[in-house]
Amino acid sequence: MLSYRHAFHAGNFADVLKHSVLHYVLNYMTEKEKGFSYIDTHSGAGMYKLQDEYAQKTGEYKQGIGKLYDAPNLTPLLANYVELIKSFNKQGLSLYPGSPAVAEYHTRKQDSARLFELHNTDIALLEQFCQGWKQANVFQKDGYAGLVRQLPPPTRRAVVLIDPPFEIKNDYQKAVDAVIKAQKKFATGTYMIWYPVVQRHFIDAMEASITNSQLKNVMKVELCLTPDSEQYGMTGTGLFIVNPPWQLNSELESALPQLKKLLGTEQSSYTLEMIVPE
Template sequence: MNYRHAFHAGNHADVLKHLILCRLIALLSRKEAPFAYLDSHAGVGLYDLAGDQASRTGEWLEGIARLWQAEDVPDQLLDYLEVVRAMNPDGVLRHYPGSPELVRLLSREQDRLQLNEKHPEDGRLLKENMAGDRRVAVHLGEGWHVPRALLPTREKRVLLLIDPPFEKADELERCVQSLNEAIGRMRQAVVAIWYPIKALDQLKRFYRDLEKSAAPKLLRVELYVQSTDEAQRLNGSGLVISNPPWGLEEELRQLLPWLAERLAQGQGGWRLDWLIEEKAPG
């Protein structure tokens, strides 16, 4: 496994993923009952945008750099941007939170985090970055084993993020398999799967597999920063979310047009629809 997320930290795909993750945490936190957060491919949790890896690609310049000082920001972005601004109190954008740090800062005392990272060096850094928070446990195993290893949780509510490196050809299939395993162990689980978009026609089989999955309902969210006709680069990204909390669809319908306009590098756009609609009672 060679993937290191630091090269891509803060890019447009991170912005979409982390923004939706923040909204999921906010909506889950409306109820007092605790929830568990599980992350199958967690990364290191904290990123230095001026460091060797991030500065080599500069992808964050087309992502978080476009948003963090923006005016007239929709309310749905505030939690996310407040975390980023708090990490950069001098007003210079240098530090960026990964998914574990976002959830750690936005979750509550009664909530619990179970983070998994297979890459040995990144796993060590993740442990260091999460040290001192008794709510957080870090595992150094195979990310695809997380559903069977950690579900069901003692908490009645769980949010699982599946965000693999997509280094191998079968990882979209394994995402669907992990979704089915998670739903099989906790039918009410909120499972969010992130995936890259180069050309949309490459994802047809993935969509078909998702439509046949065990999820009771499944929301698809996609953001394109340029045309998806060619598969030469990362033209966008998406998340599919099982059992999304009430209110998420409405929030995203308001937010995505603004976000697509801000992050466009060419012919941008967005999509929000249901791959599996909730069945009516009876």
């Protein structure tokens, strides 16, 4: 328990999908002057150094953001995401922003962030990252329980990211249950559940729970680098998004084929569908 460190995986293909979508969603929220709340149930360290021993040990970022960083003719969603990454890097790719850093990039004085993290090392790094971020509150608490306590937000506008490490198998169902419970308190928020594709039956169970619930307006987006396998290892990644921005679908329709081309092979695939209508 609590052994997972995202520093090994920062900037990999899963982060590319997750953070390009998160960047788009948060940018959409800032189109209105009214403030919003950002709630991150599993925040991680905030910022990651790609030259440290963790990232260098796996080199996963080289097959993720590394392939997009200087790629030409990116679609708008991906081009904006790469621009975000470059805003943290002055000379070449050396830093990768986690989800709190992506949120910090967007938050204005009228916005707020609630960041949860349990890992002793990462919570210290997260607190250090947030020292100058007046809109952020950091909690070393269970993010699932903390989420419900933050709802409904005072502004009645919110983006929630549920991004657990999936160290334990029940994280798949806990993530869905958390959104179902939260949505009952605050129906109009945008909820994002990130997941790894390791064993397909876990994802099928998540989708079944969503479609059998009272959740409405749910999008599923997935990028798989290799076909499903019984062998251990992440073959793909995806997001369930409740109440997505209305233009996100068309943006992803353009971005996903490009992600497949840049990050994958002929065996790679992607999925984009509304699994529950409005």
